[in-house]
Amino acid sequence: MGRNRATLADVARKAGLSKTAASMVLNGREGTRLSAEAHQRVFAAAEELGYRPNLAARSLRTRKTATIAFVSDIVATTRFAGDLIRGALDAARERDHVLLITETQGDATFEQYAIEAVLDRQVDGVIYAAMATRRLTVPPAILGGPVVLLNATSPDSLPSVLPDDERAGRSVANALLELGHRDAIALIGRNRLKEDDPEVSLAARARLRGIQQALNEAEVSLLAECFCTEWLPEHGYAAMRGLLTRPKRPSAIICMNDRLAFGAYQALGEAGLTVPEDISVISFDDDPIAAWLRPGLATTALPHEQMGRRAVELLLDGGVAEPSLVPMPLRRRRSLAPPAG
Amino acid sequence: MGRNRATLADVARKAGLSKTAASMVLNGREGTRLSAEAHQRVFAAAEELGYRPNLAARSLRTRKTATIAFVSDIVATTRFAGDLIRGALDAARERDHVLLITETQGDATFEQYAIEAVLDRQVDGVIYAAMATRRLTVPPAILGGPVVLLNATSPDSLPSVLPDDERAGRSVANALLELGHRDAIALIGRNRLKEDDPEVSLAARARLRGIQQALNEAEVSLLAECFCTEWLPEHGYAAMRGLLTRPKRPSAIICMNDRLAFGAYQALGEAGLTVPEDISVISFDDDPIAAWLRPGLATTALPHEQMGRRAVELLLDGGVAEPSLVPMPLRRRRSLAPPAG
DNA sequence: AGTGGTCGCTAAACTGATTTAGCAGAGCAT
DNA sequence: ATGCTCTGCTAAATCAGTTTAGCGACCACT
Incomplete structure (x- = not known):
């Protein structure tokens, strides 16, 4: 999968500058005193080489992965799950993040495994979702980082998203x-x-x-x-x-x-x-x-799509601890009429 | 998310050995001549410290991430998608892999974005799934690594999974x-x-x-x-x-x-x-x-669950180029009877 | 005594980014 | 001439693993 990609060092060399300079320019760092011309050269070189940063290397250093874990009991297999995931996916994309999806199937061993798998991958946060709107207790292991509950609440007073x-x-x-x-x-x-x-x-x-x-x-x-x-x-x-x-x-x-x-x-x-x-x-x-x-x-x-979206927003943009209630719109269809007689 | 985790260096120090030794023991490398006692000490130290390797660091070196991309046009939002995903999830877990899910929504820009996002994360392979069983052309960018088509075929004669x-x-x-x-x-x-x-x-x-x-x-x-x-x-x-x-x-x-x-x-x-x-x-x-x-x-x-599972198997265990047909079982229910009169 | 081989292990390079600390040169004042 | 600041840039450390190359001790053999 994508061997021989250009590295930052390649870009720097091509621009006739140091890796430091290239890194700073590409990350749009404020306060560096690099000349306008240096900026130009770096951008040109990156463009020409089709440079894309190696995210493994970046996250090794920064401890950020631009990845969110979507851990659910069994939600990914429900008829409604698609919308939950789609909303989350959309909101994540808008913020340049990506979703790592796992399912616990309500099984403690699987849950343990799922949690470890996502923590090992250094995700930036966890969305913990339930199929049925309910209260649950989240595994303590994920409490080390940001967590949002989706379609659920917990005694830990974590930010959560619920339908109204x-x-x-x-x-x-x-x-x-x-x-x-x-x-x-x-x-x-x-x-x-x-x-x-x-x-x-x-x-x-x-x-x-x-x-x-x-x-x-x-x-x-x-x-x-x-x-x-x-x-x-x-x-x-x-x-x-x-x-x-x-x-x-x-x-x-x-x-x-x-x-x-x-x-x-x-x-x-x-x-x-x-x-x-x-x-x-x-x-x-x-x-x-x-x-x-x-x-x-x-x-x-x-409003599953809305809810998925809201969960990502709370996770990445920060959110309050009280449950965020998402309105359930009334769909008026032909099954309603005034009483007969 | 998981700061202060023990590193390999910590394990090595505790075991009184080098990082090299610790790495080899923990990866079960054959042919190293490390003593049984050294093995013991490393395992004990790892256990005691609750050591889990940092996958970002590992994949920086090995170019493997134990992560599969599940790219679909719009499948993740279909009623059936859940089963496709669940099957893939199960098979992936059995092989210690995890799924990165993206959707293109049939939109070229989104697709471009999705492909870049997964390639940047150095996924080990891509499952490219379609909502409706159909023929499609896969974006050339992902052809650099293993690809399996799910619920689809393509002119490129890639391994694919279809219902029979x-x-x-x-x-x-x-x-x-x-x-x-x-x-x-x-x-x-x-x-x-x-x-x-x-x-x-x-x-x-x-x-x-x-x-x-x-x-x-x-x-x-x-x-x-x-x-x-x-x-x-x-x-x-x-x-x-x-x-x-x-x-x-x-x-x-x-x-x-x-x-x-x-x-x-x-x-x-x-x-x-x-x-x-x-x-x-x-x-x-x-x-x-x-x-x-x-x-x-x-x-x-x-047989969506079977299909999702099969796709992962083909991707990780290697597969042939002709389409893999998954049988569609007949569900006999009460809507059948001999013709009247 | 010298040579070669095996055993058990380690130092250091390497992956590709970010970040800290700091250097050379120019301009200016004293 | 000296000292100071500012500009524009870079060397090197760092993240946490894997991997290559090789070292010292010991033994066997000629």
């Missing part, structure tokens, strides 16, 4: 209230484990809190709440079927995520009901499937 | 033939552009060829073929609606990917038809949605 699920909860509830839904709103996706254990999820609790705040302000209470052991389509399907056996049919459904909503759609379709004429549906995440459903599913988007 | 779409096409057609479908099989997703331009897609042509081979062998011809401008749910939906207006209703549908099949399901649902009793459906990709559909969608899985 609580506000998203309010948006979702308000979207229904504005359309006139009041006494027949049902919720699919309650889950004690997710709501109570911050190491499992922070999103469930925050979304729920947001929804309840908005409903309380409007003095509305939920018609029904369905508990689901997981947030997968099959659970949304089962919950929706359950709701349809009740005496009073809901006018609108809030699902805790899009996959549940997909399941709900399936149950509604089988029951011969149409969205949104018979029932409105709204949810969270903006999974790609939300746009594919017929009609399109209104939802609040997890 | 043609065989998948045969599996798909055979699955239907085995169930007794013959004269009422329809195909959704023909697309001249994808079939004819290898720089757009290699998958479309290969899948089609496989399907036609299997049908020809059974002396069966397709009832209908629907052309789609894209392979998105809405196009599958439209195509399926079109098929249902014809005099003879198909007994089975082959969709060129799962998103089309999802659209087809939607149209079938609206028409009050059930899968698989009225119509069987089978497709390609094993998008997560295939498992979420009701009934589950039979499909041939893109």
Whole structure:
């Protein structure tokens, strides 16, 4: 890979100057008293030789690598991970940095390995990302340098980036209230484990809190709440079927995520009901499937790209210790309508 | 990040030996005549000091970084990318390597930047990956070192990894033939552009060829073929609606990917038809949605994790120039049944 | 006694950058 | 003539490893 590259010494020789001079010119050092002509000659020589500095040599000396580690539990394999990484990649490129990606797969041995691998490579900082928004404890080994938590918080009060699920909860509830839904709103996706254990999820609790705040302000209470052991389509399907056996049919459904909503759609379709004429549906995440459903599913988007970007910004540009909340925009699609009758 | 780490000199001093001796022992060099006792002392000292070599210093000398560049057009943001990356990550870890990830976003400037960034970091090799299986030309700059194409081929006859779409096409057609479908099989997703331009897609042509081979062998011809401008749910939906207006209703549908099949399901649902009793459906990709559909969608899985793994293996363990085809396993799900009546 | 070979180990060069410390020459004042 | 400052530049150290060349002690053989 790229042998015979020109070195700084080559550039200096060609410019008829010392390595010191060449180094200073190319790094744009202030306060050196090198002549304008010397500058010219160095730039010309570097250009002509296609000089690119050897970063291994540079970082040996400076202890900077212009490289950020992106360590995640399992995020790189999630449907959403791409956006997290893309945002980070973009922000890193803008700052002339590059991303070293590793995955721990939630396994302590792998984590140990990943941490050592990135520390050995002298990365300038670590982004520690989680798949599910949650609280976690970071391995002490990486605390020697800058760390930003992505989609996670920790007891160590490190800078962190989280989606603003609580506000998203309010948006979702308000979207229904504005359309006139009041006494027949049902919720699919309650889950004690997710709501109570911050190491499992922070999103469930925050979304729920947001929804309840908005409903309380409007003095509305939920018609029904369905508990689901997981947030997968099959659970949304089962919950929706359950709701349809009740005496009073809901006018609108809030699902805790899009996959549940997909399941709900399936149950509604089988029951011969149409969205949104018979029932409105709204949810969270903006999974790609939300746009594919017929009609399109209104939802609040997890701003993964923004979050990845923000994490890099906090890491390189410096950031505060309190969590940085990234807004989740409401995607209005055709699954919303005023209540029938 | 990791200041005050012990250096080789520290280890050597503690062991009462020279840096040379310490280096040789720790690298397990054969043919040095260092005593067993010297080995002991070095290992003990390294262990005690928690010594980890500085990789910048090492690679300055050896020109090896134990780092692989994963350069993709836009793959890192696709739903499937995660698996590609995970496979590569796993294989890399097993070989004590790490992945540097960049994206070109199909933009020449970004590509230039990405290539320079990875070459500057002296990576040991490059995996050049594409989102859609296709032919492409790799930037000459990276040809100085080992390169493997992932999900792509190039005119340069570089080692490459591709899914075996043609065989998948045969599996798909055979699955239907085995169930007794013959004269009422329809195909959704023909697309001249994808079939004819290898720089757009290699998958479309290969899948089609496989399907036609299997049908020809059974002396069966397709009832209908629907052309789609894209392979998105809405196009599958439209195509399926079109098929249902014809005099003879198909007994089975082959969709060129799962998103089309999802659209087809939607149209079938609206028409009050059930899968698989009225119509069987089978497709390609094993998008997560295939498992979420009701009934589950039979499909041939893109073996992304395997492919990522294979790419690293070819890169580090050496590989041949002809494309390495990775089988696409058939996922049998409930969307298949013998033709009605 | 001299020569050659093996054993166990080390000094020093080398990789390619950054950075510190300082030198030669010009200009000016005393 | 001397001392001082300023300008424009460079030699050499440094980072932390790997690698080359070779040294001294000991033994065996002629």
